[in-house]
Amino acid sequence: MSEEDVERWTAAATWTASAELTPVQTLLWRAERHPVQSSTSTVVVDLDRAPDWERLVAAAEWGTRLVRRLRQRVVDPLVPTAPPTWADDPTFDLGYHLRRERVSSRDEVLAQATQVALRPFDRSRPLWEGVLFEGLPDGAAAYVLKIHHALADPLGTVQLLSMLQSGRREHTPRKPLGAEPATSVDADPVELAVAGLRVDVSTLPEAAVATARTLAHAATRPQVVVASALRYGASVRRLMTQAAPPSPELSPRTGKRWSFLTLDAPLDPLRAVARQGGGTLDDAAVALVLGGLRRYHERRGSAVPEIPVGVRVSLDRADDLGNRFAGAVISGPLAVEDPVDRVAAVRGEVLSLHTERALEVLDVAAPVVNRLPSFVGAAALRTAVPPDAFVLTLPGPPRRRYMAGAQVQGMYVLGPLPGAALTVSLVTCGDTACIGVNVDASAVADLEALAECLAEGVEEMVSAAPAADGQSVGPT
Amino acid sequence: MSGLSAEVEQAIEAIGAGPQGPTVGAFFDLDGTLVAGYTAATFYGDRLRGRAVSPAEFVRTVVTAVDGELGGDPTRIAHVAFSAMRGESEEAFADLGERLFRSKIAGTIRRESRALVHAHQRAGHTVAVASAATAYQIAPVARDLGVEHLVCTRLVVEDGQFTGATDGPMLWGRHKASGVRAFAREHDVDLTASYAYGNGYEDVAFLSSVGHPTALNPHRDLRAAAARLGWPVLDLSDPVGGSLLAAGRTVAALAGMNAGVGAGLAYGLARGDLRRGRNAAISLATRLPMALAGVSLDVLHPERLWSHRPAIFIANHQSSLDIPVLGRLLERDFTIVAKKEARWDPRAVVGSVVIDPAWIDRSDSESARATLAGVVERVRGGTSLMIFPEGTRSPTPVLGPFRKGAFHLAAQAGVPVVPVVLRNTGELMGRSSLVLNPGVVDVCVLEPETDWRVEDMSERIAALHTTFEQTLAHWPSGEHR
Numbered sequence: 001m002s003e004e005d006v007e008r009w010t011a012a013a014t015w016t017a018s019a020e021l022t023p024v025q026t027l028l029w030r031a032e033r034h035p036v037q038s039s040t041s042t043v044v045v046d047l048d049r050a051p052d053w054e055r056l057v058a059a060a061e062w063g064t065r066l067v068r069r070l071r072q073r074v075v076d077p078l079v080p081t082a083p084p085t086w087a088d089d090p091t092f093d094l095g096y097h098l099r100r101e102r103v104s105s106r107d108e109v110l111a112q113a114t115q116v117a118l119r120p121f122d123r124s125r126p127l128w129e130g131v132l133f134e135g136l137p138d139g140a141a142a143y144v145l146k147i148h149h150a151l152a153d154p155l156g157t158v159q160l161l162s163m164l165q166s167g168r169r170e171h172t173p174r175k176p177l178g179a180e181p182a183t184s185v186d187a188d189p190v191e192l193a194v195a196g197l198r199v200d201v202s203t204l205p206e207a208a209v210a211t212a213r214t215l216a217h218a219a220t221r222p223q224v225v226v227a228s229a230l231r232y233g234a235s236v237r238r239l240m241t242q243a244a245p246p247s248p249e250l251s252p253r254t255g256k257r258w259s260f261l262t263l264d265a266p267l268d269p270l271r272a273v274a275r276q277g278g279g280t281l282d283d284a285a286v287a288l289v290l291g292g293l294r295r296y297h298e299r300r301g302s303a304v305p306e307i308p309v310g311v312r313v314s315l316d317r318a319d320d321l322g323n324r325f326a327g328a329v330i331s332g333p334l335a336v337e338d339p340v341d342r343v344a345a346v347r348g349e350v351l352s353l354h355t356e357r358a359l360e361v362l363d364v365a366a367p368v369v370n371r372l373p374s375f376v377g378a379a380a381l382r383t384a385v386p387p388d389a390f391v392l393t394l395p396g397p398p399r400r401r402y403m404a405g406a407q408v409q410g411m412y413v414l415g416p417l418p419g420a421a422l423t424v425s426l427v428t429c430g431d432t433a434c435i436g437v438n439v440d441a442s443a444v445a446d447l448e449a450l451a452e453c454l455a456e457g458v459e460e461m462v463s464a465a466p467a468a469d470g471q472s473v474g475p476t
Numbered sequence: 477m478s479g480l481s482a483e484v485e486q487a488i489e490a491i492g493a494g495p496q497g498p499t500v501g502a503f504f505d506l507d508g509t510l511v512a513g514y515t516a517a518t519f520y521g522d523r524l525r526g527r528a529v530s531p532a533e534f535v536r537t538v539v540t541a542v543d544g545e546l547g548g549d550p551t552r553i554a555h556v557a558f559s560a561m562r563g564e565s566e567e568a569f570a571d572l573g574e575r576l577f578r579s580k581i582a583g584t585i586r587r588e589s590r591a592l593v594h595a596h597q598r599a600g601h602t603v604a605v606a607s608a609a610t611a612y613q614i615a616p617v618a619r620d621l622g623v624e625h626l627v628c629t630r631l632v633v634e635d636g637q638f639t640g641a642t643d644g645p646m647l648w649g650r651h652k653a654s655g656v657r658a659f660a661r662e663h664d665v666d667l668t669a670s671y672a673y674g675n676g677y678e679d680v681a682f683l684s685s686v687g688h689p690t691a692l693n694p695h696r697d698l699r700a701a702a703a704r705l706g707w708p709v710l711d712l713s714d715p716v717g718g719s720l721l722a723a724g725r726t727v728a729a730l731a732g733m734n735a736g737v738g739a740g741l742a743y744g745l746a747r748g749d750l751r752r753g754r755n756a757a758i759s760l761a762t763r764l765p766m767a768l769a770g771v772s773l774d775v776l777h778p779e780r781l782w783s784h785r786p787a788i789f790i791a792n793h794q795s796s797l798d799i800p801v802l803g804r805l806l807e808r809d810f811t812i813v814a815k816k817e818a819r820w821d822p823r824a825v826v827g828s829v830v831i832d833p834a835w836i837d838r839s840d841s842e843s844a845r846a847t848l849a850g851v852v853e854r855v856r857g858g859t860s861l862m863i864f865p866e867g868t869r870s871p872t873p874v875l876g877p878f879r880k881g882a883f884h885l886a887a888q889a890g891v892p893v894v895p896v897v898l899r900n901t902g903e904l905m906g907r908s909s910l911v912l913n914p915g916v917v918d919v920c921v922l923e924p925e926t927d928w929r930v931e932d933m934s935e936r937i938a939a940l941h942t943t944f945e946q947t948l949a950h951w952p953s954g955e956h957r
Contacts, residue, residue, distance in 0.1 A: 348681025
């Protein structure tokens, strides 16, 4: 048993220990309208060979014991006086969540994965589903994991997967298991609602005093309060309205027809281009997608200078990965031809978001919205104009990993399409960028052309990297 | 001592220590960065006063401005202004820019911004003003700072008239950033080695396009972003436009000056010695008001003020403050040459009683020559002379050309010229301002120069002009103290 594996697995055991859903998770959970406002991500893991089925099932059995959350379901209170809670599912049946199928090509894997993703979850069971696809040429296989955002966001999913994978091909006996939870949480919808109400009532006097104090404070300095409220409002308005108008080439969107495609790019040149443009890998990923879309628009004879792109902004420091993120929409430049220049332009747009005091508006609004009926939350999520594309970068495993004896060749995250025409996730796997693209097939007139253009976008980015002499830019 | 804050000194040192040469760029935002306040507001204020603005346009402007503040499109206000300019003559507008520069904008250039620009110029960097403003606002400022390049919003001109449209996008936010990137490509500037200075929240993209961004007197939101992004923040002192307190002190200073004159003269009369009375009056009339206004002097080489008397003292001129400062320095036994028209200037009346200037009638060369002959006699008799060789106040600390009169007088009277370099009097009291702000005036007395002759006069004047410029650019440190 390798030192590194133990470390990773121990971390997995303590993964998201909190019993309650966070306000934002709650909002997504309650506002979900599958598949249009889905919170489901799908991960396609390419494997070099078909793993031994028995071993895979055993590993899943072990993994779901190690990471308790995988055997828990969400229990909603009868009325929204309290956040939903995780509770052990007494009827948990691994057979329901894990199955295997035979396919003949990788395209078929992607097509099947789309169908898996489009089927809504049984919300009364643990929120994941895994399918092993066997029968690919050369004995290869693919593992498709569908996971709900309430259980793990895409970042968490990749983390979880890389934590549960092994550093060796051989089987590891006597793997660690997390400590048994002391007691299972009481998870009766009525009880939850009553408990929430009880907390509300007991904190009511305090809350009233605090509110009165805030109001009194505000009354003594009305100018400051009004000015600061106006500035906040202005920031919210800028965040909601000032991105570019949506492209006519990427509509009408129904959100009901998903189409998955995957791309690979060597990481080093991508990082080099990012550095040249003064940006990060995130910025390079956005610039890459914009490059592909630029070509697509050109091919369709459409002159659109910029499109709205949803990105993730670290709330802590721009260059760090940080722990707190906010989603925001930037105007992605389509008109910039030079890839390095495009990275710089994207960089400028993303950094400009840091002047917006309302960047974390969803975090602030979620607790309030959650007290309202779920359709209000759904409507609230829809008020923000959806971007044409979401682009997301996720750190994956830095080295080769194995799943039940099969080597992981690539890991592609295919995120949901909440109103967007495409969602692109770039996962770093060793020295390769695994790019997963979910496209709203009803919004794109020529899917094949889009796939080609995105591939050309990758090519363009990679070849823009300076070829340092003596060093190859490709995978080493 | 230098009048620059420690942070600015550090930044200037870092520029000097960093890479040199034209491949390094330095991009300065205009409004709020090079100058305090908004030049567009100055232009608009002028339009308002000139009644060139219809009530409807005024309302539209205000509504657009407020909407921009409340999260609407902040560039719309400019487009409203541009379209209102449709049909106006470009030449007239450029002239207006020059006029407003001299009367208003020159006084708002931050001294420390100027020092930063000069630091980049010394390093041989490619310096440019990058701003959403139009060339008519920027050009005079850029010229004054010796900045050659403008990256700015261009207005379309047809047959010498504005069409109301812009040529390309307004260089605001991302467009300013891409303007700077395009400029860098054209001029072979390496952005990763370059510097940029800006103050608004819209400047983030512009700032992030270079390797060395600095948030200069940033607005609230840019300050927050700079903290998050780890960008350095520099807070520069503003040339204060005259606070109420400063105004009050100025009034007190004027009263003090008059009281000083009165007391001095009374003393002289009582002692029956008008010369001593005058000297006492000068002393009181300069010390009292400066003390009241909170102005003090920091003089390098004060001994040179006394080593060669009588002499012709020459100084650079930016402010009404220069005269009391020089009065305070020279203390006694001096006079000035003034143009006849200034004789009845209410501010000059008081002073003229005390220092008895030689009034020159410029329109009548015969009488002017006679007056000057009289002046030469007075100098030989022991009264020193104070002359501003630039002839007129400069709108900014940039030195104007020297006229020859002072040096001819020195040659004729056979006395030395004592050069006195003044710094930052213009900051404490703007060229056309009536308000004096508290602060320290830096003075450097240069080596007195003797033996003036007509033959080599031009070369010596040129050399002295250069010495003035260099002293202003690299203020000597007070090693003698």
